[in-house]
Amino acid sequence: MLFNSLDFAVFLPVVFILYWFVVNKNLRDQNILVILASYVFYGWWDWRFLALILFSTVVDFTIGIKLKDEQDTFKRKIFLWTSILVNLGFLGFFKYYNFFLDNFITAFSFFGMEIKPNTLSIILPVGISFYTFQTLSYTIDVYKRRLEPTEDFSAFSAFVCFFPQLVAGPIERATELLPQFYRKRSFNYSKAVDGMRQILWGLFKKLVIADNCAELADRIFNNSVDLNGSTLLLGALFFTFQIYGDFSGYSDIAIGTSRLFGFHLKRNFAFPYFSRDVAEFWRRWHISLSTWFRDYLYIPLGGSRGGTWMKVRNSFIIFMVSGFWHGANWTFIVWGAINAIYFLPLLLTNKNRDNLGIMAQGRYFPTAKESLLTLKTFGLTVFAWIFFRAENIGHAFDYISGIFSGSLFKAPMFLDGERYQLTLILVLVFMLLEWKGREGEYAIAQLGQEWHRPLRWGFYSLILFAIGMFMPSNESPFIYFQF
Template sequence: MLFNSFEFLIFFPVVFLLYWCVFQKHLKAQNAFILVASYVFYGWWDWRFLGLIAFSSLVDYWIGLKLGQEEDDFKRKVYLGISLGVNLGLLGFFKYFNFFIDSTIQAINALGFQANEYSLQLILPVGISFYTFQTMSYTIDIYRKQMVPTKDPVAFFAYVSFFPQLVAGPIERASNLLPQFFKQRVFDYTKAMDGMRQILWGFFMKLVIADNCAVFVDQAFKNPESQPGINLLIGAIFFSFQIYGDFGGYSNIAIGTGKLLGFDLMRNFAYPYFSRDIAEFWRRWHISLSTWFRDYVYIPLGGSKVSRGLAIRNIFIIFLVSGFWHGANWTFIVWGGLNAIYFLPLYLSNKNRINTDLVAENSMLPSIKEFSQILTTFLLTTLTWVFFRSPDVGFALVYLKGLPIDLFQFPKMNERVFLVLFLIILFVLLEWKGRKYEFAIQKIAFSKHRLLRYGLYYSITMMIFLFARRGQEFIYFQF
């Protein structure tokens, strides 16, 4: 079920009313209702996926109990190994089986031998990369004795399948979300209104910004060798805003929906395109994933508290694994490798932690230095997005090679491109104005001018109705 679908417009109001009007006084009944609603939401794509998420939940619920009871270090490692093996095994089979087979066949053929093509017609379960990491955080934290296992299967299954963030994040830690299923939730009008504003902003990001950028992105990436460089540049820049509007929009809708149900989900984006270097960008982009890899991969490898050579190794591992997480394609690995290369000079010069404050915190505009840093970081990031968007590495290289050709001529696109450009500029200005807050229009709630508040709500709503394009899935559903 898509957030931007007619089905969800019926589904969520029904869930909201039943949740608060029928089940409010009974916590366990609320949790059971969330579980049922989440399985309906997830099974809307394909009911066969339900067996997979239920199996993954059951395994980690059982492993959690065993880890909580066992004191022997060797047996604890065995139980943890079972959890990681099952979760990564399922993820690897459904997401990467054909990739490894195809890569092996290509390598054999490159050596001069003949290998027959072979692949399975596998359907990638929606959201498997997200809920797999979510369940693994639970067993790893219990293994580390950083949390105790739950004995309530309904609460645990509801945590794994919580529908607002199930299929595209944020990737919630058990230590943050699971305890909220054991606290009595009371309807909070202020929190609910904040959630509604965040949902509205999320829909604006997705339906107005991302989906309208997609038209010209598809055009630019359709046949890059026959297009002038200016078209390719516009396509690459628009894709930067498409993927941010698409994924950031989903996260805002998810977090806002969680607020309406009394839950606090972790922030996933913090105005990443206002970053002054690539290290700051990764502290602001897909925060739930980058912090997951930091805590469960980078730090266990030794992080930066090892020799310089091992630290460089760890940096490349974390970025390459992050790229591979996104999909079974060499383009994502190249994308991760480029980000590692961008990050390395900052690490070697000890400048990867210098931009931890808010850009232009005490001024209306950034300084010339800050603006140039933001622009440089955005352009470098945009170049990596070309690999992310391309079907293969060769295609991406053709696209990048064509960028300098006829770069300064008038774009060969219809006039609507200027409307989309205007919408992007408006979007950037609103984000800049609200950069001190969780999401761009959160600040408007504190305005004393009712006309200003409702005028903005009305304007955003009208733009959604005027510019929304139907049937556009969220990009991160494929991951």
């Protein structure tokens, strides 16, 4: 079920009414309703994959209980690795089986050996990369005794399958989200209003910015061989705002929806395109995944505590694994490697923690230095996104070669000039609103605090009008569903 669908527009109020007016007297009943609603929400795509979520839930719940009672170190490690292998085994099979098989065949072809194994038509379960990491965080934290394992199966099941963030995050830690299913929840009007406001902003990002940019980016990337450099550059820019509007829009809707039910989810985006260096960008982009890799991979590998070699090795591992997490394609691995190359000079010169605050906080405009640093970081990010969007490595290099050709300085080859111009105007307005609201958790939260009620409601009405006016006629899935 898509957030931007009529189905969800009916589903959400029905669940909301049942949650607060029918089962509100009993915490366990509320948790069971969350489970049922989540299974309906997920099963809307393909009910067969509900078995994967249920199996993962049972395995990790059982292992948590075993870890609580077991004191022998060796046996505890067996339980931990059982959870890791089961969860990553499912993820590896559904997401990477054909990738490894194809590369295995290619490798042997260099030696003149022809192998014809059977490939499988595997459907990738929506959200498997997200809920797999979420359940792994529980087992690892219980193993390290950071978290007391739960004996409440309904609470744990609700934690695993919580529908607002089930298919595309944020990736919640068990230490943060699971305890919220133990506590009695009461309706909070101000939090619910704030949740609705964030849902509205997320829908604007998705339907007005991301979907319009997506149509133009797809048109340009799919016909890149016939277009000039300036048009290809525009295509890269359109994709840059598509992926941000799409993914951060999903996160806003997920966080806002959770607030309607009395839950708090972690912030996943913090205005990343206003970053002054790449390290700051990665503190602001997909925060839940970046911090997951930091805590469960980078730090266990030694982090930055060792010498130069360890810093370089661990940085490359974390970025390339992050790239591979996004998909079974060499383009994602190269994208991760490029970001590692961007990051290393900052790490080795101890400048990776230089820009921790909000740019131009308390000021209307950044300084000239801040502007140049932001422009440089944005340019590097756009370049890396080309590999992320390209069909394969060859396509990425051809696309980049097309940009850096003599035709870069020619007028763009617009097939639909008014559509391009309108989308650019929408993106500009969007970024101005983001800049104005950058000191809040999300843009219009900050604006809503500053304006009087008539102006504020007029602004919200204008956003609703823009959604109705500029949203595409066809529903489009969120881009991170494929990861």
